[in-house]
Amino acid sequence: MTIAPNRSTSLPARRELSNKPRLSDRVFRGVATGGGLSSLVILGLIFIFLANQGYQVLKSEGFGFITGSNWLVVQDNAGITDLAASEFGIAAMLVGTLLCATIAVIIAIPISVLCALYLTFYAPQVIKRIMVALIDLMAAFPSILFGMWGFFVLMPHAEYWARLLHKYFGWLPFFKMDVDIFERSPFVAGVVLATMIIPIITSISREIFSQTPLDRIQAAYALGSTRWAMIKAVVIPYGRSGVVGGAMLGLGRAMGETVAVYTVLNLVYQINWQVLIGAGGNMASMILLKFGEAGPTEIQALMAAGLALFILTLIVNSIANIIVSKTGSKGR
Amino acid sequence: MTAKIPEVKAKVKPTKPWAPTTRERAVDIGAILLAILGTFIAVGLSELKGKLAYAGVFLLLIISINFIQNYLRSGIAAAKDSIASTFAVAGVLVTLLPIVSILYAIFERGKTGLKFNLFTSDMKLNGPNDPLNQGGLLHALVGSGIMVTIALLISLPIGILTAIYLTEIKGLLTRPIKFLVQSMSGVPSIVAGLFILSAIVFPITKTPSGLMGGFALAILMIPTIARTSEEVLLLIPEDLREAGVALGGTQWRTISQIVVPAAKSGLITAVILGVARVAGETAPLVLVSGGGDAVNLNPAAGPMGSFPFYIWKSFTFGTPESIARAWAGIFILLLLIFALFITARLLGGDRNKK
Numbered sequence: 001m002t003i004a005p006n007r008s009t010s011l012p013a014r015r016e017l018s019n020k021p022r023l024s025d026r027v028f029r030g031v032a033t034g035g036g037l038s039s040l041v042i043l044g045l046i047f048i049f050l051a052n053q054g055y056q057v058l059k060s061e062g063f064g065f066i067t068g069s070n071w072l073v074v075q076d077n078a079g080i081t082d083l084a085a086s087e088f089g090i091a092a093m094l095v096g097t098l099l100c101a102t103i104a105v106i107i108a109i110p111i112s113v114l115c116a117l118y119l120t121f122y123a124p125q126v127i128k129r130i131m132v133a134l135i136d137l138m139a140a141f142p143s144i145l146f147g148m149w150g151f152f153v154l155m156p157h158a159e160y161w162a163r164l165l166h167k168y169f170g171w172l173p174f175f176k177m178d179v180d181i182f183e184r185s186p187f188v189a190g191v192v193l194a195t196m197i198i199p200i201i202t203s204i205s206r207e208i209f210s211q212t213p214l215d216r217i218q219a220a221y222a223l224g225s226t227r228w229a230m231i232k233a234v235v236i237p238y239g240r241s242g243v244v245g246g247a248m249l250g251l252g253r254a255m256g257e258t259v260a261v262y263t264v265l266n267l268v269y270q271i272n273w274q275v276l277i278g279a280g281g282n283m284a285s286m287i288l289l290k291f292g293e294a295g296p297t298e299i300q301a302l303m304a305a306g307l308a309l310f311i312l313t314l315i316v317n318s319i320a321n322i323i324v325s326k327t328g329s330k331g332r
Numbered sequence: 333m334t335a336k337i338p339e340v341k342a343k344v345k346p347t348k349p350w351a352p353t354t355r356e357r358a359v360d361i362g363a364i365l366l367a368i369l370g371t372f373i374a375v376g377l378s379e380l381k382g383k384l385a386y387a388g389v390f391l392l393l394i395i396s397i398n399f400i401q402n403y404l405r406s407g408i409a410a411a412k413d414s415i416a417s418t419f420a421v422a423g424v425l426v427t428l429l430p431i432v433s434i435l436y437a438i439f440e441r442g443k444t445g446l447k448f449n450l451f452t453s454d455m456k457l458n459g460p461n462d463p464l465n466q467g468g469l470l471h472a473l474v475g476s477g478i479m480v481t482i483a484l485l486i487s488l489p490i491g492i493l494t495a496i497y498l499t500e501i502k503g504l505l506t507r508p509i510k511f512l513v514q515s516m517s518g519v520p521s522i523v524a525g526l527f528i529l530s531a532i533v534f535p536i537t538k539t540p541s542g543l544m545g546g547f548a549l550a551i552l553m554i555p556t557i558a559r560t561s562e563e564v565l566l567l568i569p570e571d572l573r574e575a576g577v578a579l580g581g582t583q584w585r586t587i588s589q590i591v592v593p594a595a596k597s598g599l600i601t602a603v604i605l606g607v608a609r610v611a612g613e614t615a616p617l618v619l620v621s622g623g624g625d626a627v628n629l630n631p632a633a634g635p636m637g638s639f640p641f642y643i644w645k646s647f648t649f650g651t652p653e654s655i656a657r658a659w660a661g662i663f664i665l666l667l668l669i670f671a672l673f674i675t676a677r678l679l680g681g682d683r684n685k686k
Contacts, residue, residue, distance in 0.1 A: 028588075043519075046551075140669055142662075145662050145665075288615060310520070317517075
């Protein structure tokens with residue numbers, strides 16, 4: 001018996017194979033991409049709106065906005081601000097911001113690096129768990145808490161330290177004092193900021209140190225190193241740039257801090273490099289201080305100052321993030 | 333025939349040959365005692381005074397005692413090692429100092445202002461200078477709750493979508509967006525306030541309100557939620573995703589029904605950390621929320637009080653009563669943050685055990 005050949009004339013249509021995502025997937029991917037782009041959009045919008053508001057002031061001041069150190073609002077008889085006669089320059093505040101933040105970082109780096117080293121290589125498990133939780137908690141303290149603590153608890157001590165520094169290191173140019181005012185100086189603000197950024201630098205350094213390749217650590221021990229010799233030969237070369245990145249993140253945080261500095265710093269509109277004198281500047285605090293009674297034009301100037309602060313912190317943070325992420329993936 | 337195995341009675345104890353012996357511990361404690369004694373003698377006999385002198389002399393003494401002792405016992409390398417250990421311990425103690433001091437200050441100064449009426453009344457009829465048994469921070473509690481909820485409603489979808497984009501979709505823009513999210517977490521809080529002012533308050537609403545406060549907080553909250561959820565999603569094993577796709581699921585179904593539910597507790601942790609991050613933000617709220625003294629349940633209109641604003645206002649008022657109010661407010665705020673933190677730790681507990 002032969003099998004009857006299938007004589008049907010039409011072949012079934014070929015099944016279509018494709019790797020094209022379904023509609024649901026395309027919608028999903030689109031929505032997620034949109035959400036992902038939101039950070040770009042928000043950062044862009046911040047720039048555009050602040051620039052838009054501050055445009056007139058920036059145009060009338062030109063480069064003087066960065067280099068000038070006068071903040072002078074001139075009003076005519078009708079109470080309308082005369083933009084051409086007014087002077088808006090942020091140099092004094094810019095210098096003050098950098099000064100406070102630098103003091104903070106200089107104080108915080110050694111403490112946090114030692115702390116991170118202890119937590120990674122010395123501490124028993126129990127102490128390590130408790131300390132890490134405490135430091136994480138400290139990083140979440142609101143800045144107004146640091147401000148109030150700095151004002152009521154730390155300031156008397158910090159003033160005393162400032163007097164000691166002046167007494168023994170007064171011959172250094174930046175510790176020189178022309179007048180005897182130690183209260184609310186950039187040094188005090190720097191100490192408060194240092195306590196704020198110690199948890200940040202510590203946790204980043206700890207993360208970097210704990211990524212040190214284990215084989216190298218064990219190799220160092222096998223060659224007979226003590227713990228310190230191992231740290232010096234292996235951990236520090238590996239983690240150095242990561243610590244620098246962490247310190248820059250701390251710098252960025254310190255530069256953008258508002259309330260904590262506002263409470264402990266005496267804002268004076270002059271360029272002052274002497275860290276112990278009770279007269280300093282800080283961009284964010286200045287914005288908060290002047291905002292209350294500012295007229296429309298002055299608010300525009302404050303927006304421009306906010307733009308400058310935004311760009312400054314963005315640059316510092318970007319450099320810091322590049323350094324930290326490079327260190328994390330380094331396989332030297 | 334089976335050989336009889338003799339029963340062994342003695343247990344072998346694990347030993348730790350590297351652990352310090354009793355004698356070494358005694359020597360360490362002796363060194364500390366000697367240094368304390370030496371400190372008191374040195375500070376008492378010389379012109380040095382103050383806590384700083386005690387700390388400095390003690391550090392010097394303990395370093396030199398440890399150095400000499402280790403040098404005599406094991407040579408120069410061990411002596412150097414002892415200096416490093418001493419410094420490391422000193423670093424931790426210096427870090428602990430402000431934490432302990434802050435917690436003590438909050439407890440010590442906050443407890444006088446803690447009255448039950450804090451939770452039942454607002455400051456509508458009272459100034460910050462009134463006696464502590466009048467007025468309260470109900471308006472701040474309500475206002476902060478509303479603003480943080482608004483911020484959460486905005487930043488939760490955006491933050492989690494960003495995290496999903498970074499971990500699941502992995503498009504061309506993954507690296508730049510990761511970078512931008514990191515940079516965004518460094519935006520100063522006052523800039524967020526200025527942005528909301530310039531973008532919404534001045535051109536559209538003209539008046540500050542709780543809604544604006546919520547928007548400003550959302551900007552600060554997005555990066556925290558995005559980064560924490562990204563870390564959480566990265567920990568979900570790749571096998572789960574492959575299993576989902578292998579069963580014929582689309583990417584959307586795999587992620588929404590397998591990956592995200594698997595990461596649920598971690599994502600809740602991300603939300604809690606985000607809330608803790610913004611609950612105490614002061615500067616933007618001073619600029620955009622208006623800071624009312626009465627309970628205001630409508631975020632769209634009228635000034636709205638908040639915890640940070642209440643603390644800020646009481647603190648800047650500057651009288652003993654108002655400052656006691658500020659400390660009491662910060663005490664309660666910190667208790668809330670503390671509770672959030674512990675919840676986050678309990679939920680994400682196994683995540684941190686490496």
